[in-house]
Amino acid sequence: MSSNDLSSPVQYIKGVGPQRARLLARLGIKTVRDALFYLPYRYEDRSSIKKIVHLRPEGLHTVTGKVLKADVITPNPKRQKFKIFEVVVSDGSGILKAKWFNQTYLKKLFSTGQQVVLYGMVKYNYRGTGFEIINPEYEILDENENEEANPSASGIHTGRIVPIYRSTEGLSQRQLRNIIYSVVGSSAIHVSDPMPLEIIKPYNLPDLQESLSNIHFPSASSASGGLEDLNRGTSPYHQRLAFDELFTLQIGLAVIKKGEVLEKGIAFSPDERLINRLLDKLPFKLTGAQEKVFRDILKDMRSPVPMNRLIQGDVGSGKTVVALMSMLAAVECGYQAALMAPTEILAEQHYINIHRLVEDLGLKIHLLTGSKRNKEIEVIASGDADIVIGTHALIQEGVSFKKLGLIVIDEQHRFGVMQRAILRKKGINPDTLIMTATPIPRTLALTLYGDLDYSVIDELPPNRSPIITKLFSEKNKNHIYTLIEEETKKGRQVYVVYPLIEESEKTDLRSAITGAEGLQKIFPHLRAGLIHGRMKPVEREDVMKEFKNGNIHILVSTTVIEVGVDVPNATLMVIIHAERFGLAQLHQLRGRVGRGSNQSYCILLNYGGSEDSRKRLEVMVETTDGFRIAEEDLNIRGPGEFFGTRQSGMPDLKVANLLRDAKILEMARKEAFSLIERDSSLAGYPQIRKSIEDLWGKRLELFKTA
Numbered sequence: 001m002s003s004n005d006l007s008s009p010v011q012y013i014k015g016v017g018p019q020r021a022r023l024l025a026r027l028g029i030k031t032v033r034d035a036l037f038y039l040p041y042r043y044e045d046r047s048s049i050k051k052i053v054h055l056r057p058e059g060l061h062t063v064t065g066k067v068l069k070a071d072v073i074t075p076n077p078k079r080q081k082f083k084i085f086e087v088v089v090s091d092g093s094g095i096l097k098a099k100w101f102n103q104t105y106l107k108k109l110f111s112t113g114q115q116v117v118l119y120g121m122v123k124y125n126y127r128g129t130g131f132e133i134i135n136p137e138y139e140i141l142d143e144n145e146n147e148e149a150n151p152s153a154s155g156i157h158t159g160r161i162v163p164i165y166r167s168t169e170g171l172s173q174r175q176l177r178n179i180i181y182s183v184v185g186s187s188a189i190h191v192s193d194p195m196p197l198e199i200i201k202p203y204n205l206p207d208l209q210e211s212l213s214n215i216h217f218p219s220a221s222s223a224s225g226g227l228e229d230l231n232r233g234t235s236p237y238h239q240r241l242a243f244d245e246l247f248t249l250q251i252g253l254a255v256i257k258k259g260e261v262l263e264k265g266i267a268f269s270p271d272e273r274l275i276n277r278l279l280d281k282l283p284f285k286l287t288g289a290q291e292k293v294f295r296d297i298l299k300d301m302r303s304p305v306p307m308n309r310l311i312q313g314d315v316g317s318g319k320t321v322v323a324l325m326s327m328l329a330a331v332e333c334g335y336q337a338a339l340m341a342p343t344e345i346l347a348e349q350h351y352i353n354i355h356r357l358v359e360d361l362g363l364k365i366h367l368l369t370g371s372k373r374n375k376e377i378e379v380i381a382s383g384d385a386d387i388v389i390g391t392h393a394l395i396q397e398g399v400s401f402k403k404l405g406l407i408v409i410d411e412q413h414r415f416g417v418m419q420r421a422i423l424r425k426k427g428i429n430p431d432t433l434i435m436t437a438t439p440i441p442r443t444l445a446l447t448l449y450g451d452l453d454y455s456v457i458d459e460l461p462p463n464r465s466p467i468i469t470k471l472f473s474e475k476n477k478n479h480i481y482t483l484i485e486e487e488t489k490k491g492r493q494v495y496v497v498y499p500l501i502e503e504s505e506k507t508d509l510r511s512a513i514t515g516a517e518g519l520q521k522i523f524p525h526l527r528a529g530l531i532h533g534r535m536k537p538v539e540r541e542d543v544m545k546e547f548k549n550g551n552i553h554i555l556v557s558t559t560v561i562e563v564g565v566d567v568p569n570a571t572l573m574v575i576i577h578a579e580r581f582g583l584a585q586l587h588q589l590r591g592r593v594g595r596g597s598n599q600s601y602c603i604l605l606n607y608g609g610s611e612d613s614r615k616r617l618e619v620m621v622e623t624t625d626g627f628r629i630a631e632e633d634l635n636i637r638g639p640g641e642f643f644g645t646r647q648s649g650m651p652d653l654k655v656a657n658l659l660r661d662a663k664i665l666e667m668a669r670k671e672a673f674s675l676i677e678r679d680s681s682l683a684g685y686p687q688i689r690k691s692i693e694d695l696w697g698k699r700l701e702l703f704k705t706a
């Protein structure tokens with residue numbers, strides 16, 4: 001093989017045989033390129049060399065000196081097997097003993113007269129009379145670099161900022177570092193930079209080869225920016241690699257978007273007659289933000305390009321009405337409209353709410369969920385349903401619409417780029433509106449929904465006073481009863497929410513039931529109701545109705561009520577085992593109160609007790625800003641888990657971090673979209689095409705043929 005073939009197997013790297021190749025494969029390193037892009041996860045500064053005379057114990061230090069003595073000793077004659085390899089070095093300022101336990105093979109490497117660099121923990125010796133360095137990392141300098149003046153010139157493991165990699169059993173940090181050192185030395189210069197200079201240059205980013213070399217083995221000059229930048233992944237070299245990765249990601253999204261734009265959609269021309277009737281009926285005026293967003297939507301709907309728009313709006317910002325108005329616009333033009341929710345419960349709740357709002361507009365509304373199918377499917381296919389509300393069942397095989405014009409996807413985070421592509425592949429090409437109640441940090445929105453246009457409802461309806469949130473521990477649990485008493489005395493209503501986590505669903509449910517019974521006993525003069533996911537939809541609906549019209553004062557529930565429930569008279573939300581919820585979910589739950597003009601409260605009962613869970617929950621007390629909460633949640637859980645990126649079909653990112661690299665993401669996005677504008681097939685950029693294939697794999701194929 002030639003050393004410039006980056007796709008050659010690692011086995012051909014110097015020092016790698018079949019066995020090490022197998023170990024490397026466990027780390028995902030199969031080719032020379034993989035090794036080059038296998039980045040350190042942290043760095044240690046072993047570059048500042050201390051004079052032995054200046055050493056102080058209890059700390060990691062680097063020293064360099066000449067070997068005076070190197071011996072294996074047996075400190076305890078009764079334990080012949082216990083051996084210590086000892087080296088004594090001198091740097092002219094003093095003498096230091098280095099000790100390695102049970103590593104007698106080192107004897108073969110060290111000999112007197114060598115110049116060495118040692119890095120390790122400095123401690124008092126056994127007698128407390130001097131210092132020694134224990135199990136240090138070591139470097140034996142070449143003859144010709146035997147000068148104290150320049151010990152870092154050949155350092156791999158010491159005398160420099162040293163990379164630390166995630167390794168695997170059987171492959172030591174030192175071995176792995178040696179392998180990568182050799183790969184960087186021989187192959188980094190053969191990496192050809194896929195990024196055109198005109199894109200990279202304005203951002204002052206270093207070139208790719210330089211970045212790869214320095215990200216592994218920062219040169220003394222490059223490290224001047226600091227160990228911290230390297231460790232945070234914000235060094236210029238990290239930024240360069242992150243830029244490439246995010247650029248490639250965004251190019252993929254730009255390609256998808258371009259494909260969507262080229263498709264033919266419906267040009268609606270609604271006369272807004274149904275919409276105006278709805279508006280007349282509403283007990284409130286739309287907020288400016290709702291107006292504006294609805295105009296964005298209408299503009300999209302009127303154009304023949306299929307709409308793909310994301311609507312972001314915090315809990316309670318009034319997305320439902322906007323969605324409904326959009327659906328009415330489609331219905332006015334003789335099309336069907338569908339609203340898809342991720343769970344049956346949510347679908348039912350939307351059905352109840354929307355049904356109530358449009359009952360007397362003479363429209364036919366249907367509910368389609370997994371458990372309620374056959375009859376409904378016929379109705380939908382026959383066109384005898386104007387608005388269909390349902391779950392994923394809506395896009396499953398066997399469901400066909402007579403004339404579907406608009407699909408609204410609510411609470412979309414489990415419904416990503418891929419699912420939308422599937423929808424189009426079914427041959428349905430309706431306008432699509434995606435609603436999210438979970439505020440998505442802009443950086444994530446740009447990535448996960450980077451092919452979408454988006455609008456934000458950035459204003460809450462007037463007369464809402466901020467909810468007061470308090471964190472309770474088990475100790476002050478009883479105070480909750482006082483609060484319930486106080487609120488209900490004022491004629492207000494209360495939610496008490498229990499977690500429902502799949503693994504322990506039975507016990508969870510039991511505790512919700514017990515909770516309801518308990519509250520009923522404590523408050524015999526009030527009525528406590530119970531609602532959970534195991535109940536039949538009609539039963540649930542009955543309980544909800546009773547709560548809505550005030551006949552139930554305390555509603556105990558599982559997370560059923562997370563989204564969609566709307567009872568403005570409810571002013572107290574108590575969340576039991578708050579530590580078992582994600583922050584974004586707590587934010588949704590809290591959003592069930594504070595919907596009227598009365599002061600509302602949210603009590604988070606933390607049974608966790610741990611410092612971590614308390615800190616996490618503190619965020620809820622500090623802010624009601626959904627964006628901040630989402631960002632915090634993202635920090636804690638990582639984007640993959642937060643939004644299920646894996647299910648959503650987005651490529652995994654190796655270098656870039658969407659939170660940390662938000663600025664780079666914006667730059668990369670701008671450049672990527674403008675490049676696709678200039679050269680939509682990337683005919684002039686074969687290298688970029690190749691990078692896209694590497695990152696996106698087959699996923700992009702789906703879009704090409706869609």
Ligand code: ADP
Pocket residue numbers: 284285286287290313314315316317318319320321437461462564566595
């Ligand atoms: P979300 O955005 O969380 O889905 P909803 O659509 O459920 O919010 O609306 C929250 C509450 O605010 C509902 O009671 C709704 O009727 C009410 N609402 C919506 N828009 C307005 C408005 N412009 N003025 C007053 N109340 C509004």
Ligand code: MG
Pocket residue numbers: 319320437563564
């Ligand atoms: Mg909603």
